[in-house]
Amino acid sequence: MKIGRGVAAGGRIVPFATEDGQSFFSYDPNTRTVGNALEIERIAAPVIPGKIIAVGLNYRDHAREMALKIPSEPILFMKPSSSVIGPGETIRYPSQSSRVDYEAELAVVIGTTCRNVDALSARDYILGYTCFNDVTARDLQAKDGQWTRAKSFDTFAPIGPWIVTGLDDPHGLTVTARLNGEVRQSSNTANLIFSVFDLVEFISHIMTLDPGDIIATGTPSGVGPMDRGDVVEIEIEGIGVLKNSVE
Helix, strand or coil, rough: CCCCCCCCCCEEEECCCCCCCCCCEEEEEHHHHHHEEEEECCCCCCCCCCCCEEECCEEEEHHHCCCCCCCCCCCCEEECCHHHEEECCCCCCCCCCCCCCEEEEEEEEEEEEEEEHHHHHHHHHHHEEEEEEECHHHHHHHHCCCCHHHHHHCCCCEEEEECCCCCCCCCCCEEEEECCCCCEEEHHHHHEECCCCHHHHHHHCCCCCCCCEEECCCCCCCCECCCCEEEEEEECCEEEEEEEEEC
């Protein structure tokens, strides 16, 4: 399978590469080109991050839903890069779990090495934004009392469909999750407890953020279970739709 890089333009993917040959835009093309654009069969995950830093309980409506206090600092956990899949790929239901949930989230993609930055300059270190599904084995989360196993199975980090750059303010975007076409989550990034830029500041004072790293900014109210055979769609205003099936 060939993996290439490209930028979405005019409804197609235009080949793209930086001077060092690296890019966070990826696709899985066939071999046919049309003019300067490539016709593609499937869009792959737009980035394979070195690390995924996820934020728990970062929407006011989700905190109310869970009857939990608003946290005074961001609650962080990690997901491995091995859990990443792209749009159209399949979420695999692990045999160890009897409840697997969807969680619609805005993901921040880091573009420049970032350490000890402040919120006012955080925008300068962000490449762009994409959709993220923080798939979670909810029963294992409750059983373990911590989140690593429940969040880390292969296929538990769908990302895509692409990275949107040039978005100055990510704090007024509608976030929606649909299960088999039915809306299950509907909120807005205006409801974030800790803003995107505050998160970059907080996390970069703990660990260095490298190009391609992802911050998953948390999920709103309405999380719920998926079953084998279901189709889940994560849509974020101005970004697009991330669609995956479950098996």
